[in-house]
Amino acid sequence: MTALRNLVLVHQPGCQDRADFETIARKVQELADDIEAFVASNEIPSSFTRKKAAARPTLVFSPGNLDAFRPLRGKIYAGQPIPKLEQMARMAAAGLPVPAFAEITPNLVLSEQAFGSHVVMKPGHSLSSHGQDITLMRRETVRYRPPDQFPPDHPPA
Numbered sequence: 001m002t003a004l005r006n007l008v009l010v011h012q013p014g015c016q017d018r019a020d021f022e023t024i025a026r027k028v029q030e031l032a033d034d035i036e037a038f039v040a041s042n043e044i045p046s047s048f049t050r051k052k053a054a055a056r057p058t059l060v061f062s063p064g065n066l067d068a069f070r071p072l073r074g075k076i077y078a079g080q081p082i083p084k085l086e087q088m089a090r091m092a093a094a095g096l097p098v099p100a101f102a103e104i105t106p107n108l109v110l111s112e113q114a115f116g117s118h119v120v121m122k123p124g125h126s127l128s129s130h131g132q133d134i135t136l137m138r139r140e141t142v143r144y145r146p147p148d149q150f151p152p153d154h155p156p157a
Contacts, residue, residue, distance in 0.1 A: 003036035006053045010062035010069050010078070012042045042067045084124045106144045115139050 009021045025037035040049045058074030088101045100114040121135040
């Protein structure tokens with residue numbers, strides 16, 4: 001059968017393995033011969049892929065924000081950044097096991113029962129998922145610091 005629609009999987013080099021996206025594209029085409037599935041890089045505009053995708057109804061999927069790749073048409077499902085505390089709250093609300101977590105506020109007291117003897121301090125800024133500014137410390141030493149007391153090169157929250 002001739003493909004009637006497209007599926008564009010947008011890959012972010014350095015964040016995902018392109019081979020995974022290619023495997024998914026092959027599997028989609030095996031299961032639905034009316035869909036042409038292909039992978040686009042999010043680092044470049046991919047003019048050929050954009051034009052090819054515009055020729056038919058298209059679904060675009062990207063786990064993260066669309067950067068350089070901008071489709072000409074189609075329904076787009078693209079991920080968006082979610083603040084760390086919201087991520088944790090969503091997972092907990094969905095019934096997933098998550099460690100105790102809290103925002104550090106001026107009057108915060110962390111209970112030993114919930115947090116144990118040590119805590120991992122992880123800032124909410126986007127680079128924290130790459131291991132930056134993560135600190136292991138004793139629970140009782142956790143204290144709020146106003147933003148004006150952080151060094152000038154400290155990332156924003």
